[in-house]
Amino acid sequence: MKALVCVSLGPAENLKVMEAPPPAAKAGEVVVDVVYAALNFFDTLIIEGKYQLKPEPPFSPAGEFAGRVAAVGPGVERFAVGDRVMGSTGYGAAREQIAIAAGRLAPVPAGLPLDKAAGLSIAYGTTLHALKQRAELQPGESLVVLGASGGVGLAAVEIGKAMGARVIACASSDDKLAFARGYGASETINYATEDFRARLKALTGGKGVDIVYDPVGGALTEAALRSLAWKGRLLVIGFASGEIPKPPLNLTLLKGCDIRGVYWGEFVVREPEAHRDNMSQLLSWAESGRLKVHVHAKFPIEAYLQAFEAISRRQALGKVLLQLGGDA
Ligand SMILES: NC(=O)c1ccc[n+]([C@@H]2O[C@H](COP(=O)([O-])OP(=O)(O)OC[C@H]3O[C@@H](n4cnc5c(N)ncnc54)[C@H](OP(=O)(O)O)[C@@H]3O)[C@@H](O)[C@H]2O)c1
Numbered sequence: 001m002k003a004l005v006c007v008s009l010g011p012a013e014n015l016k017v018m019e020a021p022p023p024a025a026k027a028g029e030v031v032v033d034v035v036y037a038a039l040n041f042f043d044t045l046i047i048e049g050k051y052q053l054k055p056e057p058p059f060s061p062a063g064e065f066a067g068r069v070a071a072v073g074p075g076v077e078r079f080a081v082g083d084r085v086m087g088s089t090g091y092g093a094a095r096e097q098i099a100i101a102a103g104r105l106a107p108v109p110a111g112l113p114l115d116k117a118a119g120l121s122i123a124y125g126t127t128l129h130a131l132k133q134r135a136e137l138q139p140g141e142s143l144v145v146l147g148a149s150g151g152v153g154l155a156a157v158e159i160g161k162a163m164g165a166r167v168i169a170c171a172s173s174d175d176k177l178a179f180a181r182g183y184g185a186s187e188t189i190n191y192a193t194e195d196f197r198a199r200l201k202a203l204t205g206g207k208g209v210d211i212v213y214d215p216v217g218g219a220l221t222e223a224a225l226r227s228l229a230w231k232g233r234l235l236v237i238g239f240a241s242g243e244i245p246k247p248p249l250n251l252t253l254l255k256g257c258d259i260r261g262v263y264w265g266e267f268v269v270r271e272p273e274a275h276r277d278n279m280s281q282l283l284s285w286a287e288s289g290r291l292k293v294h295v296h297a298k299f300p301i302e303a304y305l306q307a308f309e310a311i312s313r314r315q316a317l318g319k320v321l322l323q324l325g326g327d328a
Pocket of ligand 1: 126
């Protein structure tokens with residue numbers, strides 16, 4: 001079987017498509033024929049050894065996938081050969097087959113296409129956890145989303161809208177903002193050309209915003225923190241800009257506001273029941289069409305460089321997929 005492999009840490013140019021031995025299902029495991037593996041921003045870091053998770057090469061990137069069950073190991077009763085499934089692995093999904101613990105899989109509902117299911121776990125899982133458990137978002141609150149057309153950003157626009165927020169999408173180009181409007185943003189700010197703080201002040205009648213969803217970091221974070229309302233919440237999602245900001249803490253005192261960290265991978269391990277509830281909510285919203293889960297593009301495994309470049313060149317709108325099998 002084919003696998004995309006990081007043979008030595010470095011840029012995406014160093015990855016290789018190789019033949020690898022097919023896996024076997026041990027007790028409690030399922031072998032999945034991967035149809036789509038989804039890439040996230042962190043895949044561009046993990047292959048360079050710059051992410052918090054540091055697997056030793058050789059390993060495959062891609063932390064989430066959807067496909068069909070090819071074999072079940074002893075003791076697995078929830079799944080049968082042919083079932084459509086999705087799941088997350090941290091890394092390792094960019095191969096035609098993977099073996100994974102049955103507990104890490106969810107069945108894909110009949111009405112949900114596999115390409116949308118592949119990208120649902122991480123970006124949408126992170127975002128529902130962020131807005132529900134961390135921000136405690138209430139209907140009618142204002143939600144500012146930075147990087148609103150990217151993987152987690154678009155998820156925040158869609159889920160924020162589904163939870164009843166007034167979504168203000170923020171991004172670096174007018175095309176990206178028009179795209180975010182199509183997914184539920186009611187207002188937009190181009191932070192490359194507009195006065196970000198002045199616009200937020202005007203849009204909220206001087207009150208400030210209730211929640212900021214920040215996957216970008218850098219200088220935008222302090223500007224967003226300064227734009228929070230009394231008792232506002234700033235969600236620390238990630239640092240796609242490459243800069244971890246160090247905002248002055250007196251701002252939290254003056255606004256009685258919170259900076260709240262979000263770490264989905266730990267949430268899944270530490271609060272499995274809440275995670276399962278979140279996933280069933282996401283699957284039901286996605287199956288009903290309330291979440292559209294936009295796919296930017298599906299790249300064959302040989303075109304992995306283009307897939308990685310869509311993310312690193314800041315071009316990806318929604319989810320970037322590698323296609324490893326037939327989707328019929
Ligand atoms: N905390 C968690 O549990 C968790 C879970 C998943 C992801 N994350 C983090 O969330 C962040 C975004 O991940 P993602 O997969 O959504 O990424 P993505 O699809 O590539 O989106 C990132 C967005 O950030 C903006 N950006 C600003 N500077 C950038 C730069 N130098 N390079 C690339 N993008 C830049 C871009 O929007 P504009 O051009 O509009 O600025 C882009 O759309 C990452 O830091 C990731 O590690 C955290």
